[in-house]
Amino acid sequence: MKFSLLSLLSLVAAANGDISATSDLGQSLLSSARRLNNDNNEADFTWMTNYSLKFQGCHADTSLQAGDNDAYIQTVKMAHFRLCPTNSCQTWLGSGCSSGYGDYVVDLQTFAKSYVQSQRRTREYECQLYQLASCDCQESDDRDDAFNRDYCEYDCYANSKMYQDCVDRNPYEEEQGGERQKRFEPERYMECRELEWESDDDNDVQYFIGPYCSQKGTEVYLGLYTDEYCTEFADSTNGRATYKTLTSSELPYSSTSLITNDCVSCIEVEDLNRRQEEQKDQNQDDMYGNDVEDADELSEQCERLYESSGKCEGSLAAMEGSANNNACSYILGQLQYTNANGVVHRKSTGSTTANVFIGVLAAAFVALGAVAFKLKKKLADAEENRSLGSNDSKEKALVDNEVKPVDEATAA
Incomplete structure (x- = not known):
């Protein structure tokens, strides 16, 4: 299959x-x-x-x-x-x-790395x-x-x-004598890269920052992820809320596009x-x-x-x-x-032929799902019947054993 x-x-x-x-x-x-x-x-x-x-x-x-x-x-x-x-x-x-x-x-x-580097040089x-x-x-x-x-x-x-x-x-x-505050360097995160942050607890939780495309495809933002491939956002806000919790600051370029x-x-x-x-x-x-x-x-x-x-x-x-x-x-x-x-x-x-194939594929998935559901239900029913039958036999045996001594005592 x-x-x-x-x-x-x-x-x-x-x-x-x-x-x-x-x-x-x-x-x-x-x-x-x-x-x-x-x-x-x-x-x-x-x-x-x-x-x-x-x-x-x-x-x-x-x-x-x-x-x-x-x-x-x-x-x-x-x-x-x-x-x-x-x-x-x-x-x-x-x-x-x-x-x-x-x-x-x-x-x-x-693209994002080259673009951001070029923008930095232009600004300099x-x-x-x-x-x-x-x-x-x-x-x-x-x-x-x-x-x-x-x-x-x-x-x-x-x-x-x-x-x-x-x-x-x-x-x-x-x-x-003050410490020089580290500036956020967006160039570092044009490729999926681990976020460097100081944690107060001993949890070795890793977060990663990388670029992603907006839903409309017109902007490129930075998001916070939980995996090294930057495919799973840290939360429903594309990581903005988690980043603010971790660093007490807004994630740069999370609401302003990297690309103009x-x-x-x-x-x-x-x-x-x-x-x-x-x-x-x-x-x-x-x-x-x-x-x-x-x-x-x-x-x-x-x-x-x-x-x-x-x-x-x-x-x-x-x-x-x-x-x-x-x-x-x-x-x-x-x-x-x-x-x-x-x-x-x-x-x-896309062509009409492609649409036909897609329709056939969708129908096949629906049919397979229905068959799988029926088979699963039948197996569950059969298992339940076997379980009930086994329990009935055990209960009957117990009843017979309990009744027999009572009958002997009555006869005596």
Whole structure:
């Protein structure tokens, strides 16, 4: 029966035309979609500096897998993103752009980790820009002995509403011997990872934090789990209540999405401090001249995600003649897509044949359930009858033994 059931499920999948990312075929397609095609096994990604990344949605892909001894359920969380021409990418537009784009799919953990790291570097760049333009905290010969750069930068950031998050430590508290408070680093939990927390009791309860997709597929949040694979939430609030009980604070990114709807440029942001050191001995004219000549550098985020993703590039102008479309069937058949109004839908390529098979499968389960129930009831009734019959025989024997002495005494 197990073989027949698995065969029927295979027929349903084949009839439906969808390819699961967790299936052998799906893994093969996604793997082949990542291969580089040129002779030197190196790809030229410089074209991507003219593109921006736009998150399209995410979902959990669950499928039935055949193990050595039994079948099991496997879940893979997937993210769908699009590369749009930067000059036409619109943040307010759900799809980002309507032409000249490429669609890509990658596992959610890889996407979230690259995205959050990129956002951190971008924010550091913005903080550096603000510091250089507004803080006046550079050390120079005309500073007096009481000048402290750490204090200056802290005060400058703390007094600005928009840049208070640029402060990563409080030098005043450290000077007074206070312990530096640990900041929550979301990058650590883009992969399912154990929560580090101090417990007052001896219970070795483990909790894990990892990303998950919202029900609508438009946001990515952090949740608290009880297992190392981040599949079982710690409570009905996706772990928020338990986290607050454990730490007396709110779980970061449990109600605010890790991933925004912004168009994120594939140009790498500069490290202004490093650039300043490199050009310390150059005059202003040389510095501006070099800046004009420097080519834009591709961001690590876009390069990493592109290499790791399954691709559907039929509409990508930059890849004309060499487009990779090995993942189009999966992307079009399984993933979420966002229309112009920002509403996320799930595309379906299901056929009438697939629906028939699904109906047959459902009917088979109902029939099997009814048969199993009847068999169980018959076995229970038979067992009860045997038990009652055995008890009646024992009671009859006891009665006979008790009556016989009474009769003999009466006869005497």
